[in-house]
Amino acid sequence: MKIRSDILRVYQALHTWGGIGAGMLLFIGFFAGALTMFKQPLDRWTSAPVLALPAMPAAQTDRLVSELLAQRPAARREFTLHLRRQENIAAPVSWSEGEGGRELDLSGKRWHATLDAAGALLTRQELPSRLAELIDMLHRTGGIPGKVGGEYLGAYLMGIAGILYFLALVSGVILLLPTLVKDFFALRPGKNRKRFWLDAHNLVGIASLPYHIVISVTVIVFAFHDQFYGGIAQVVYGTQPMFARRAADPAPHRLDELRPASALVEAVRREAPALEVTELLYLGLETPRPVVRAAVASPRHLVRGAETGFVMLHPYTGKVLDTSMLPGRGDTWSDVVAPMFALHFGSYGGDPMRWVYFLFGVSGAFLFYSGNLLWVEKRRKNQLRDGPVPRQSRATRLMAAATVGVCLGSIAGVGFSVAAGKWLFAAAGNINSAHLAVYYGVFGAALGWAFWRGAAPNTP
Numbered sequence: 001m002k003i004r005s006d007i008l009r010v011y012q013a014l015h016t017w018g019g020i021g022a023g024m025l026l027f028i029g030f031f032a033g034a035l036t037m038f039k040q041p042l043d044r045w046t047s048a049p050v051l052a053l054p055a056m057p058a059a060q061t062d063r064l065v066s067e068l069l070a071q072r073p074a075a076r077r078e079f080t081l082h083l084r085r086q087e088n089i090a091a092p093v094s095w096s097e098g099e100g101g102r103e104l105d106l107s108g109k110r111w112h113a114t115l116d117a118a119g120a121l122l123t124r125q126e127l128p129s130r131l132a133e134l135i136d137m138l139h140r141t142g143g144i145p146g147k148v149g150g151e152y153l154g155a156y157l158m159g160i161a162g163i164l165y166f167l168a169l170v171s172g173v174i175l176l177l178p179t180l181v182k183d184f185f186a187l188r189p190g191k192n193r194k195r196f197w198l199d200a201h202n203l204v205g206i207a208s209l210p211y212h213i214v215i216s217v218t219v220i221v222f223a224f225h226d227q228f229y230g231g232i233a234q235v236v237y238g239t240q241p242m243f244a245r246r247a248a249d250p251a252p253h254r255l256d257e258l259r260p261a262s263a264l265v266e267a268v269r270r271e272a273p274a275l276e277v278t279e280l281l282y283l284g285l286e287t288p289r290p291v292v293r294a295a296v297a298s299p300r301h302l303v304r305g306a307e308t309g310f311v312m313l314h315p316y317t318g319k320v321l322d323t324s325m326l327p328g329r330g331d332t333w334s335d336v337v338a339p340m341f342a343l344h345f346g347s348y349g350g351d352p353m354r355w356v357y358f359l360f361g362v363s364g365a366f367l368f369y370s371g372n373l374l375w376v377e378k379r380r381k382n383q384l385r386d387g388p389v390p391r392q393s394r395a396t397r398l399m400a401a402a403t404v405g406v407c408l409g410s411i412a413g414v415g416f417s418v419a420a421g422k423w424l425f426a427a428a429g430n431i432n433s434a435h436l437a438v439y440y441g442v443f444g445a446a447l448g449w450a451f452w453r454g455a456a457p458n459t460p
Helices: 005-046 058-071 131-141 153-183 193-207 209-223 225-237 261-271 332-345 350-386 394-423 431-453
Strands: 078-082 093-095 110-115 121-126 276-283 291-297 308-313 320-322
Touching: 005 131, 005 153, 005 350, 005 394, 058 078, 058 093, 058 110, 058 121, 058 261, 131 153, 131 394, 131 431, 153 193, 153 209, 193 209, 193 350, 209 225, 209 332, 209 350, 261 276, 261 291, 261 308, 261 320, 350 394, 394 431
Parallel strands: none
Antiparallel strands: 078 093, 078 276, 093 110, 110 121, 276 291, 291 308, 308 320
């Protein structure tokens, strides 16, 4: 296939500057995103050993809920009943007594409760490790602090990077079209290292193109979802609310009217008989709109959560309120939104798909690292005409140092933070603040070292 040279030059410039403009931020996003594929195991591994509260028979679950609500009024705002026990879950019930919200609270403590042998409520408080959440925040924001209009600044910058990323993908495919058949599987090692890196860059990019298109589009949607929703509401819905809000209950409920947890689980099983109910999240029990969000595990389906779909129930009547986030039961809007979440987070297919997404994430990080190095090398080679020992331009030196410093710093920062979880949990007053300090300390040191030392000797 032939494409005019002037058109190729335009797309080459678009591909180059789109990739350069977004490369380092997306490297951090892809590297951290690859690690979040094993978010729960990573959190369990790095957390301090959990001293579980005494086990109790499952038949006492309903009594546990009653005792908890009677003795701990703060739990009426929010608590979670864990139906699937794991080694990092200390007790059947957990809750927080803070205000909560969307922000990540590094100092937020968690309460746990069970019943002892005499049927009395037994509680304990602890500060859980948030390392996996911090890595996920790194994936979403690139580690850029600050907020704009209630949203993280880094999330908006990641959305802009997603736009540049999409343009770089499209232009890169167009650049490869003339030689795609001939060069697709070419990987030519030898003295010409630039050719080898270029072959590897092209091979990884084309082989994982569908994945990268999905990620680029979903990054843009997630970063600017409030703006998208606002625009749709204005154009399509006008003065009508975009999302219908459930009507308030006509009269307040008494806690003794609460449906047993076992009855709520049975209601969910009737809606999804082939799926496992893993937890019940109780919200706003003393408000006009109380709700229970039941999580159902479904590794074979596209789901909204990291591993689960959801069913909404009324905690006092047991009525199923919403099944739109249940696999196979959603409406048109849910059928559009759910794949966005599932395809971005890899929340389907179980562990094999997690490993596939992990490898894709690592290969995506390589794509941006190699792209920046190819730009630096091309600029260096272009300066050979200036003399036998070329002097790299300031822009080339800074870009090379920033590429090495940011990429190395993010990898080393996360690595040292994970190790710190094992070394510092007994000494640090707040292990989550220690994770944050270790990451940014190592990242800053690596970046400073790269600018001081330089990315490579100044030789032809």
